[in-house]
Amino acid sequence: MSAYKYIKHAILHGEFAPKMRLTEEYLANKLQISRTPIREALKQLEAEGLIVSMKRGVRVRHFTKKDIHEIYDLRTLLEGYAAAQAAMNRTEFDLQEMNVSNDKYEAAIVDYFDTGKTTIEEILDLNHRFHDAVIRASQNQHVHSHISKVVVVPLIFRSFYWFDEEQLRHSLEVHKTILKAIEEQDLERARVAMHEHIYHGRDQVFKHIVDIDRQYSGTEEVQ
Amino acid sequence: MSAYKYIKHAILHGEFAPKMRLTEEYLANKLQISRTPIREALKQLEAEGLIVSMKRGVRVRHFTKKDIHEIYDLRTLLEGYAAAQAAMNRTEFDLQEMNVSNDKYEAAIVDYFDTGKTTIEEILDLNHRFHDAVIRASQNQHVHSHISKVVVVPLIFRSFYWFDEEQLRHSLEVHKTILKAIEEQDLERARVAMHEHIYHGRDQVFKHIVDIDRQYSGTEEVQ
DNA sequence: TATTGAGTTTTTGTATACAAACTGTTATAT
DNA sequence: ATATAACAGTTTGTATACAAAAACTCAATA
Incomplete structure (x- = not known):
């Protein structure tokens, strides 16, 4: 499964909770791949609005x-x-x-x-x-x-x-x-x-x- | 200007025409940066629907x-x-x-x-x-x-x-x-x-x- | 002539290294 | 005690190298 699908699935199923900070290294380690494909997946998820990026790193979006x-x-x-x-x-x-x-x-x-x-x-x-x-x-x-x-x-x-x-x-x-x-x-x-x-x-x-x-x-x- | 903004601007202003193939190397060379940030920009643009990816590489989306x-x-x-x-x-x-x-x-x-x-x-x-x-x-x-x-x-x-x-x-x-x-x-x-x-x-x-x-x-x- | 396939080239996908930016902490001065 | 500066640690951003996949070339074969 692609990094994008994995992370999206985890967010939708609540494994990555709202407002949870996701560092690239954490995800890379979890999926046992390098940071490069992780970063690309995060860009897509951000464009979709499922995560929000801050000055440093991203968080799972919290919906009010x-x-x-x-x-x-x-x-x-x-x-x-x-x-x-x-x-x-x-x-x-x-x-x-x-x-x-x-x-x-x-x-x-x-x-x-x-x-x-x-x-x-x-x-x-x-x-x-x-x-x-x-x-x-x-x-x-x-x-x-x-x-x-x-x-x-x-x-x-x-x-x-x-x-x-x-x-x-x-x-x-x-x-x-x-x-x-x-x-x-x-x-x-x-x-x-x-x-x-x-x-x-x-x-x-x-x-x-x-x-x-x-x-x-x-x-x-x-x- | 970020790679994302540059490419988006070029598409919206017709410099990159519909159906034009965009290889990472071409863009990297044009913007004088490496392929890494190019790839990330392309992922965002694809999520927005401005480009479409094929088996190999991407093309500027053509709207009928x-x-x-x-x-x-x-x-x-x-x-x-x-x-x-x-x-x-x-x-x-x-x-x-x-x-x-x-x-x-x-x-x-x-x-x-x-x-x-x-x-x-x-x-x-x-x-x-x-x-x-x-x-x-x-x-x-x-x-x-x-x-x-x-x-x-x-x-x-x-x-x-x-x-x-x-x-x-x-x-x-x-x-x-x-x-x-x-x-x-x-x-x-x-x-x-x-x-x-x-x-x-x-x-x-x-x-x-x-x-x-x-x-x-x-x-x-x-x- | 059309087709297959080996070898070559092009282009993407991923890992890694290092620089840059940000964060937090401790020591020092006021 | 508070503020500030320097330092150390963390995390991101970018370049580069190499492996993998796709596309292309062209000669050999039917």
Whole structure:
């Protein structure tokens, strides 16, 4: 795995906590490679906004409540637009892709509460694939790439762990509503359903993060 | 100037043409530095989407008509939202900043046609500052950073050069309409005026780039 | 003529060395 | 006790060397 992917994974999964200082040597040692590829990975991650650089070295970016709020607003705007455009531009192939994605999503949720063989990570991944299929159906590559940069914030990335059965089943129903609207080319219905879907996700996140703004106020150092 | 800024500038000003291959050695030689900082700059530029990497080396990204179309749709969506949010959230300070920006813009346009001492580059910069002030007034940092990535692409086509007196004066009036709506906290008026403003900009670009999709079909090599 | 493949050249990827910048500490003077 | 200067330690920034991968050349073969 590349240094970039390793570090990104570690940040998204909370192994590198917000505000944690990351020195090049620490990372080089951890990945058993030299500092050169580490530095290149850090430049990319900084351009993506997952780390912030200071006078000396970088830290894992800490997202405040305000950040999370803004990011959800942005994501709602973009994905809502994507859903409306998908309703307008979707091909038969897109419809099939979205349906297949959501069928898999449904099967995974059923299995999760039935046999427990499916993991929450797999459900998270399938949810992501459905959203991806919708965005692809919008036929706007640039919207796609911007959304993918908005979405990957550590807390949000892991927010599915907080969903209970009721909420997972509900999200499945909303997916179906979105799909139906896209199928019927009902732009506004698709947009509003997507807005509601994402804002509902935000409500869940905020229900669980009562005070992240202070939580990490101490500076976690390396090693 | 950093390698990153140098290369970005060269791309935006057309010195490195679309599809032009950029080898590390060529750039290192041109900037008279070693390949190490070049590589880091290229990683950042790739993350921003200004260059694309292939199996070996990178090329300056070529934007098709479809790209430009999509990018303007995206920018319209984002800046329209920012204008509406600015109408909702603007502080007295923001209002002042926006007014000052637009007054400078007006003075520059007047001077441009009056004495000719002001350059079109300066007008372009002041226009950019006004838009920036509006986006800042929206109080959403994340929207700001996404817009700033969208905005640079049309610069490649130096769209402003083609604005004649009529259009420059018109854009000034639209700015005033946007400002008035933001002042009166009329969200929808602000949003629609911004939409119109940006789509009008797109019309201008498309009027002048009749066939960029073929224009650069040949592969320009380094040196 | 088209194709394969060995050998050559070009270009990237990584490690390492060293200089430069920053940080923290201790000793000295006020 | 506080402030400052010098020094030592840490960490980054850049150059360079070399290995690895890709692209190219051209002759041998079908």
